[in-house]
Amino acid sequence: MSFVKFVVLAGGTGGARFLRGLQAAAPEASITAVVNTGDDVTMHGLRICPDLDTVMYTLGGGIDEERGWGRAGESWTVKEELAAYDADPDWFGLGDRDLATHLIRTRMLDAGYPLSAVTAALTDRWQPGVTLLPMSDQRVETHVVVTDPETGRNRAIHFQEWWVRHRAALEPSAFVQVGVDDARPAPGVVEAFAVADAILLAPSNPVVSVGTILGVPGLREALLSSPARVVGVSPIVGGAVVRGMADRCLPVLGIEVSAEGVGRHYGARTTGGLLDAWLVHTGDPADVPGVDVRSLPLLMSSSETTAAMASAALDAAGV
Amino acid sequence: MSFVKFVVLAGGTGGARFLRGLQAAAPEASITAVVNTGDDVTMHGLRICPDLDTVMYTLGGGIDEERGWGRAGESWTVKEELAAYDADPDWFGLGDRDLATHLIRTRMLDAGYPLSAVTAALTDRWQPGVTLLPMSDQRVETHVVVTDPETGRNRAIHFQEWWVRHRAALEPSAFVQVGVDDARPAPGVVEAFAVADAILLAPSNPVVSVGTILGVPGLREALLSSPARVVGVSPIVGGAVVRGMADRCLPVLGIEVSAEGVGRHYGARTTGGLLDAWLVHTGDPADVPGVDVRSLPLLMSSSETTAAMASAALDAAGV
Numbered sequence: 167m168s169f170v171k172f173v174v175l176a177g178g179t180g181g182a183r184f185l186r187g188l189q190a191a192a193p194e195a196s197i198t199a200v201v202n203t204g205d206d207v208t209m210h211g212l213r214i215c216p217d218l219d220t221v222m223y224t225l226g227g228g229i230d231e232e233r234g235w236g237r238a239g240e241s242w243t244v245k246e247e248l249a250a251y252d253a254d255p256d257w258f259g260l261g262d263r264d265l266a267t268h269l270i271r272t273r274m275l276d277a278g279y280p281l282s283a284v285t286a287a288l289t290d291r292w293q294p295g296v297t298l299l300p301m302s303d304q305r306v307e308t309h310v311v312v313t314d315p316e317t318g319r320n321r322a323i324h325f326q327e328w329w330v331r332h333r334a335a336l337e338p339s340a341f342v343q344v345g346v347d348d349a350r351p352a353p354g355v356v357e358a359f360a361v362a363d364a365i366l367l368a369p370s371n372p373v374v375s376v377g378t379i380l381g382v383p384g385l386r387e388a389l390l391s392s393p394a395r396v397v398g399v400s401p402i403v404g405g406a407v408v409r410g411m412a413d414r415c416l417p418v419l420g421i422e423v424s425a426e427g428v429g430r431h432y433g434a435r436t437t438g439g440l441l442d443a444w445l446v447h448t449g450d451p452a453d454v455p456g457v458d459v460r461s462l463p464l465l466m467s468s469s470e471t472t473a474a475m476a477s478a479a480l481d482a483a484g485v
Numbered sequence: 486m487s488f489v490k491f492v493v494l495a496g497g498t499g500g501a502r503f504l505r506g507l508q509a510a511a512p513e514a515s516i517t518a519v520v521n522t523g524d525d526v527t528m529h530g531l532r533i534c535p536d537l538d539t540v541m542y543t544l545g546g547g548i549d550e551e552r553g554w555g556r557a558g559e560s561w562t563v564k565e566e567l568a569a570y571d572a573d574p575d576w577f578g579l580g581d582r583d584l585a586t587h588l589i590r591t592r593m594l595d596a597g598y599p600l601s602a603v604t605a606a607l608t609d610r611w612q613p614g615v616t617l618l619p620m621s622d623q624r625v626e627t628h629v630v631v632t633d634p635e636t637g638r639n640r641a642i643h644f645q646e647w648w649v650r651h652r653a654a655l656e657p658s659a660f661v662q663v664g665v666d667d668a669r670p671a672p673g674v675v676e677a678f679a680v681a682d683a684i685l686l687a688p689s690n691p692v693v694s695v696g697t698i699l700g701v702p703g704l705r706e707a708l709l710s711s712p713a714r715v716v717g718v719s720p721i722v723g724g725a726v727v728r729g730m731a732d733r734c735l736p737v738l739g740i741e742v743s744a745e746g747v748g749r750h751y752g753a754r755t756t757g758g759l760l761d762a763w764l765v766h767t768g769d770p771a772d773v774p775g776v777d778v779r780s781l782p783l784l785m786s787s788s789e790t791t792a793a794m795a796s797a798a799l800d801a802a803g804v
Contacts, residue, residue: 211592241562247585251610262581266566273530291570 170363170485171196173394174296177375178205178217179234180401180409180466181368182224187472188366189225189295192480197296198358200351200385202370203281204301204308204343204378207326209258210248212268213275216326217375218285218300219267226292228263234409237263257331282352297354301379304349308374312336325374334411338418341374349382356388364483365389366476367398367440369408369464372428373415380440390435395442395483398432399475400425403447403464429454443482445475458482489682489804490515492713493615496694497524497536498553499720499728499785500687501543506791507685508544508614511799516615517677519670519704521689522600523620523627523662523697526645528577529567531587532594535645536694537604537619538586545611547582553728556582576650601671616673620698623668627693631655644693653730657737660693668701675707683802684708685795686717686759688727688783691747692734699759709754714761714802717751718794719744722766722783748773762801764794777801 170192174185176199185199202217216235223229223237230238240261249256260268267288274284280303289298308325315336322342328334359365370376380386389396402425407413413423421431425446433439434456443458452459462478465471489511493504495518504518518540525534535554542548542556549557559580568575579587586607593603599622608617627644632655641661647653678684689695699705708715721744726732732742740750744765752758753775762777771778781797784790 210588211595212588241560241581243560243562243581244585244588247582248588251585251589251607253585253589262560262562263566265584266563266570266572269529269531269563269567270570270572276530288570 169194169196171198171358171361172364172366172480173198173200173358173362174366174368175200175370175376175379176217176221176368177202177370178220179224181217181370181375182221182229183466183472184368184399184476185221185296186225187466187469187476188479190469190473191477198299198354198362199296200299200301200355200358200379202301202375202378204306204374205325205329206305206307207324209255209260210253211272212260212265213272214268215271215281215300218298219264222285222289222292222294222298225294225296226289228292235259236261240264255327255331258326259330280352282354297358299354299358300352301355301385302349302382303352304345306346306349306378306382307344308378309342309344310336310338311340311342312338329411334414338414341415341418343378343381346381347383351382351385351388355385359388359392359394362392362394363485364480365392365394365396366479366483367396367432369399369401369466371410371412371415372401372421372431373412373419386440390440396435396440397443397445397479397482398429398441399445399479400428400447400450400452400464402428402450404450408466424452425450426452426454429457429459445479445482488513488515490517490677490680491683491685491799492517492519492677492681493685493687494519494689494695494698495536495540495687496521496689497539498543500536500689500694501540501548502785502791503685503687503718503795504540504615505544506785506788506795507798509788509792510796517618517673517681518615519618519620519674519677519698521620521694521697523625523693524644524648525624525626526643528574528579529572530591531579531584532591533587534590534600534619537617538583541604541608541611541613541617544613544615545608547611554578555580559583574646574650577645578649599671601673616677618673618677619671620674620704621668621701622671623664625665625668625697625701626663627697628661628663629655629657630659630661631657648730653733657733660734660737662697662700665700666702670701670704670707674704678707678711678713681711681713682804683799684711684713684715685798685802686715686751688718688720688785690729690731690734691720691740691750692731692738705759708759715754715759716762716764716798716801717748717760718764718798719747719766719769719771719783721747721769723769727785743771744769745771745773748776748778764798764801
């Protein structure tokens with residue numbers, strides 16, 4: 167499998183772990199990760215890209231494995247000091263080690279470098295072993311329409327506020343990709359699809375991770391015009407979300423929280439959807455017309471099981 | 486001495502300690518500190534105001550007493566991480582605790598608040614017990630003209646680079662206040678002079694601290710039009726600098742490194758200079774025509790000696 171080229175659409179922790187499994191399954195492959203930037207946010211004047219950083223730290227050996235985000239051995243001095251100043255927001259996990267990444271990113275963005283160039287500069291240190299691309303150099307920020315429990319009125323809050331501050335407890339009625347109309351795929355994304363031997367959808371949130379990536383104008387079309395097969399991996403295992411809060415997101419779009427529900431949402435490529443193949447967990451029923459559905463253990467509990475899962479995805483892609 | 490009003494022109498560590506002595510000597514006085522901002526610098530996208538912060542932390546109980554700058558109990562995680570990214574500059578002491586102050590300042594400045602308003606917001610936390618004013622809301626940055634040891638050519642470097650990176654080892658041929666022509670005294674400065682009962686020049690660097698403050702157009706004139714007496718405290722004790730590197734700065738302006746030299750540089754108010762009185766250390770000869778020169782121990786080695794020195798300055802000011 168040397169010299170093959172894969173493209174993976176990925177969110178944060180789940181996507182990062184899947185990518186690591188893929189590296190183990192195909193160590194000689196050239197992998198491009200197209201990562202969701204809809205979670206990106208500016209806090210305390212710092213531009214923060216949670217999913218890009220999670221992938222970079224995970225593949226570069228800097229991640230806090232237990233938490234699944236942020237840096238191993240992290241300290242929280244700056245966060246505590248900001249709180250001592252009563253500086254808003256105080257609910258975001260801004261670690262000291264992590265902060266250096268944000269400082270460099272913010273400084274480079276302010277100097278006019280696009281996010282893709284900033285990401286390339288940051289990966290010089292981490293050497294993640296994949297080409298790490300933001301989905302877009304333009305800002306696209308996911309906002310969540312919620313009902314204010316006090317006033318009863320609808321308001322839109324940043325995804326991070328909904329996710330981190332409210333632990334997704336506020337009932338969402340819509341997800342809005344602010345800025346998406348002016349976005350284009352980042353340099354390298356369309357080119358990567360064109361030469362890919364396989365395109366994989368990581369088991370990331372189908373709404374706010376993979377869905378946000380696919381919402382970038384032109385990106386879905388570029389993906390579908392690729393000669394490569396498109397294989398998705400279900401993030402729903404045993405009828406439940408393994409990690410994250412996709413079960414709070416899927417119903418907003420009328421998608422059933424099941425492997426079948428997500429598979430049907432992505433749809434068969436032959437009928438205008440995305441998928442050539444769909445991997446579901448052993449025992450999860452999934453009838454997705456026109457799609458090669460394969461059942462196997464979808465476990466990322468160890469590097470071995472993750473690699474086996476990635477290997478199965480490559481099989482399904484015919485490489 | 487209640488209800489009296491003092492204005493102090495101050496740099497960093499020396500100015501901060503003198504101010505603390507003044508608070509001890511006159512606990513009921515209303516003190517306005519007009520602080521040098523010529524050392525201010527932007528590093529890693531953060532706006533850093535060393536002298537304002539040194540005064541704020543010293544009077545607010547947050548200073549590292551031994552070092553004389555930065556926060557007590559400081560850690561250096563972010564700095565180490567920036568170095569791991571090879572981010573320039575790597576020679577500046579950017580502490581984690583300190584960094585929160587810079588983040589808030591930078592964010593507020595970016596949002597359009599003037600430095601005086603930012604400083605007021607930061608002191609809400611520290612309660613330094615004085616009105617802390619930057620000399621100006623406009624940016625004035627001290628640059629040092631040095632001879633490049635490799636090329637033999639003159640070049641101007643930021644004061645911080647000269648001071649912190651090169652430990653003032655490069656021979657300076659001039660100090661340039663970049664931006665000074667467009668500067669005005671910060672809101673409150675002129676007003677403070679007008680109602681002051683005494684104006685004190687702290688034993689700070691006469692060139693790059695007090696000199697920079699006095700270089701703000703209109704500030705010197707406002708000071709001199711005050712009915713209050715102006716009393717200076719020599720930073721040269723026993724013919725040497727107590728702290729800092731004024732001995733590297735004074736010769737550039739042709740000023741002798743002595744209490745007399747600095748006193749004559751400031752000059753007598755009666756002949757177009759600044760001083761009504763000049764405090765020198767016991768035994769330091771100082772003949773400054775037209776100025777009430779007083780000899781006493783100029784020691785800031787303890788809170789008692791510092792308070793005694795401040796008290797003597799108030800005596801010389803006639804309050």
